[in-house]
Amino acid sequence: MTYNSLGAKEQEIKVQERIAELEKANQELRTEIIEHKQAEEAFREREEKYRNIIETVNEGIWVVDPEGRITYANKKMAEILGYTQDEIAGRNSWDFTDKENKSVIKSIIERRKQGVDESYELRFIRKDGSFLWALINARSVFNKDGKFTGSTGTLTDITEHKQAREDLIKSERGFRTLAENSPDWIARLDRQKRYMYINPAAVEFYGVTQESIIGKTNTELRLSPEKTKFWNEYFEKVFATGKPETIEYLYKSPEGKECYFDTQIVPEFASGKVTSVLAISRNITGIKEAEARLKETLNSLENQVKERTAELEAAYQSLKESEKGLADAQKMAHLGNWSWDLITGEVYWSDELYRIFGRDPQKPGASYEELLNYVHPDSRGRLENTIKGRLDGGARDGIDYRIILENGEGRVVHSRAEVVCNEQNTPVRVNGIVQDVTEQRLASKKLQQSEERYRMAAEQTGQLVFDFRMDTQKIEWAGAIREITGYDPDEFRSLDESFWIEHIHPDDRDRMVKSHKGFFRKLQRIQEEFRLRKKDGNYIYLEMRGVWLRDEEGKAFRAVGIIKDITERKQTEEFLASIEIARQKEIHHRIKNNLQVISSLLDLQAEKFNHRKCIEDSEVLDAFRESKDRVMSIALIHEELHEGEKDNALDFSLYLRRLIENLFKTYKVGNTEINLDTNLEGNIFFDMDIAVPLGMIVNELISNSLKYAFPGRENGNIKIKLYGERYVSESDNKGQPAEEFIRYTLVVSDNGIGIPENIDIESPETLGLQLVNILVTQLDAEIELRRGKGTEYIICFTNAEK
Structure with a gap:
């Protein structure tokens, strides 16, 4: 192996090692990228989760940068302020408040920079211009380097809570004002029966200062164990049941003076629980003494009532005799x-x-x-x-x-x-x-069998007889034709139907035409009295009776009847009627005199008590005077009926003027000048059943105005109005005819101080208003009380047209 080949081998090895290092680094980089992406995804999920939470909470949430600009506002925040989220983002936080609070927000942002977290109440302006009060909880935000990056806050709408709190404060102030000036004893106690408040009138009872009573119980104030136990039992009952209690008791002062008190214990609630009670005590000693004196007065009137009862028993006996007369009349008929x-x-x-x-x-x-x-x-x-x-x-x-x-x-x-x-x-x-009608039916059959004899008998008795047959549609006449009508029989029989219409008195004509149609078209019986002009021009009274004869199936086939001269009888009846009218007027005159005697007795009794100084206040004297006014209001009705022209019917408008004139003479309201404004419709006549209760109602309402409506006033106005509205009821599908009615309205009003709100007209405590309610019910009427600038009573009732 040569050197070059060895060097190349080493270089290849190094290259392989470098490639391996790069692949490892690449693998680590891939792993890191994957982990980074997973972290980003998790962050986005958490961010989305928190954003959803923020968007769905029931409070407004915002984020503000260091300069006070809003970088984020959740949906609730936008909803509270009346904007969209986009309309809020980027605006200064003080853009949503008034000029007065802009500097406040700017100073709050400066405190945020100092890291001061706080809560505060602030007034904002909605997009529509309305105001709202909000509770702000703000918190400063710093980065990891300690640099201020802005602040976050929550906003809660407390407008209703703040308004309720202000109303409570006003209510408490109003309560304090009333309680401090009330003559009644008023105290508030908590569940431990400690005094939370007591007004000046009640403080006098303890003889110490108001401050020394607050926070103490009756035991700590050295109230006797018996009285402490007595009151604690009632307090516990109200706390347990949540229902008010009323106690009437006799109090004896250390000096031995006796006073009657009426106390109400009323629960006060908070969050559905009884947290305290109000005890309100009113001194009713005067009322108790007046009741006792009034009882004595009523006892003195009892003998007069017995005398009146004897008169009524006599009248009842007369009524029984009338009933017997009716029974005898039924027997004869x-x-x-x-x-x-x-x-x-x-x-x-x-x-x-x-x-x-x-x-x-x-x-x-x-x-x-x-x-x-x-x-x-x-x-x-x-x-x-x-x-x-x-x-x-x-x-x-x-x-x-x-x-x-x-x-x-x-x-x-x-x-x-x-x-x-x-x-x-x-x-x-x-x-x-x-x-x-057995005899009548037998007589009818005999009539059919012996018509001629019947006609002859009619002539002898001075009657006219008519006979109408359905099959021929002809009418036959017989009897005393000449004696009754002045016409010859032949002349009379030739007269047509128009003769009767023309010769009937104009006042009776419409009624007779209607009865004639009912007889011949509806096949009804006829029994009428009317006036007819004879041939010589004089009018006479006639009575006409007619019946239909029917076969076995009930079908009418023939009508028969008689007409007789009743002029002498009518003249007698008119004479007797004039006597009866005179008798009724005499009865009204005597009743009026008796009522005036009772009124005089009331005057004498009141003067007797006043002379002996038996009465320390005017309550019983007022009771005498009110009783006298009620008696005189009835006596005035009988006087009007005695002097009036109509039979047992009262010109009510004229009566009201006399009644009000008497009341103004009776009640002299100091130096107050009272102006009376009357608007009374004329020609309104009522009988006794309506006139008596309605007159007493007016008496009560006018006298109440004169006595109580104008204390300390230099002048005042009283108005009374009476009118009627006529209407006709609709006839139904069952053949009931339409009826004509008159709906009367009586309005009595004044511009005085008005009736107190605590007086319920449907269940009043005063005798006068109780009497008004009874009389309204007797009339089957409706009464409405209107409070405003004074007092107004509206009474409506309906009377069928007679």
Whole structure:
């Protein structure tokens, strides 16, 4: 082997070794690259994970560079400020606050550079211009070389919390203002029954300073063990149940003076738990003493009430006699009445109805099923259909049907019924009458058999008889034609229908045309009284009665009737009516005098107590005066009815003017000048059932305004308005006719200090407002109280047009 070949061999070996080294280095470099890529991938995954977390948290997060520019803001941060994330990035952090807080943010950034981490509240401005309060938790960020690279922070919206805190502060200030100036004793105690607050009125009870009471219990304040135990039991009950407690108790001072207190213990909540209680005590000694004096007054009035009761008993006896007269009239007419309660099933029968059906009066009225047992089989189906039709709202025509009594006797009765519905138009009661028409039916048959004799009898009795047949559509007349109408019989029979319309008195014409149509078109009975002009031009009163004769199937085929001269009877009735009106006016006059006597007795009793100085305050005297006003408001109604022109109807607008004039004379409100503004619609007439309660309502409301509405005022206004609005109800699909109503509205208002918010008009504590509620219910009316610049009562009720 030569030298050259040896050198080449060594060089080859070295080359191989170098190649091996390079391959090893290359392999290490590849491994390092792979590891670097894996590290980058892991970093990106962690970065993405943390970014997702930051983007989904419920707080705003931002990153600020050393100069205060926002380099990153999460989605919640943008949502709170009302921007997008891109709109926030790159802007200065103070761009989102007002001028006042820009310098604050800049100073905070300077503290960040010093490594000061802190929390603070700051006001920001949203994109839409609205403000928000935020809690900021900021932290400085430095690199590994200790160089300040910026800061990070979280932003939490505390606007509602801050507003609630401010409202709480305002509420507490308001509570303190009221409590400090309240005459009631007010104290707040925590769960350990330590005093957290006590107002000046209550401090006087302990005889020490307010500061020496706060933080102490009743035991530490040396309250007796019995009283401490008494109050602690109530405090514990309120803490346990979370419900307020009310206690009325008698307190005796060390000097021996007795006082009545009414105390309410009210829970106060925080986070759903009772954390403290309020104890509010009110001195009701005056009320208790007034109640005792009023009780004595009421006892003194009891004898007068007994006298009035005796008068009412006499009136009741008179009513019983009237009822007996009605029963006698039913007996003479063979007519009985009944009532069927559809809810309870109870049935009422009058005495005459028992006689008609031959039923034992000791038994209750026959039920529906028992009634059907009396009905002849041929009439039962028609009666059942008629009753069903009534309940379904059908026609109200009467029906004739046959009955069989227990002794086997057959009778014919005429029945008519009226269904009474509730507010939901559901039938609740059926009222009706039954008349024994057996004799009439027999008479009708005899009439058909002996028409001529009947006509002759009619002539002898001075009556007109008419006979209309359905088949011929002709009417026949007989009787005292000349005596009644002044026309010859032949002349009268030639007159057409227009004669009757032209000769009927104008005031009776529309009613008679309507009845005529009902008789001949709807085949109803007719019984009317009207005035007719005779041939000589004079008017006479006539009574017309007509019935339809029906076959066995109930089909009308013939109408017969009579017309008789009742002029003498009507003149007698008008004379008796004038006597009755005079009698009623005399009754009103006597009642008015009796009520004025009671009013005078109240005056004398009040003067007697006042003269003896039995009354230390004016509460009982006020009670006397209010009772007198209520009595006089009723007496004034009877006086108006006695002096009025209408029969038992009161011109209410005129009455109100007199009532208010009396009240203004009674209540002189210091030096206050009270102006009265009335707007009363004329021609409003009410009967006693409406006038008495409505007058008492006005009396209570006006007197309340005069007494309480204008303390310390130089002037005031009271307004009263009364008007009616007429409307017609819609007729239903069951044949019920439309009805006409008037809805009346009474408005009483003043511009005084207004009624306190703690007074509930639906359950008031004062006697006057309680009486108003009772009277409103009696009228079936609605009442509304409006508070504002004074007090306004609105009372509405509906009255059917008569």
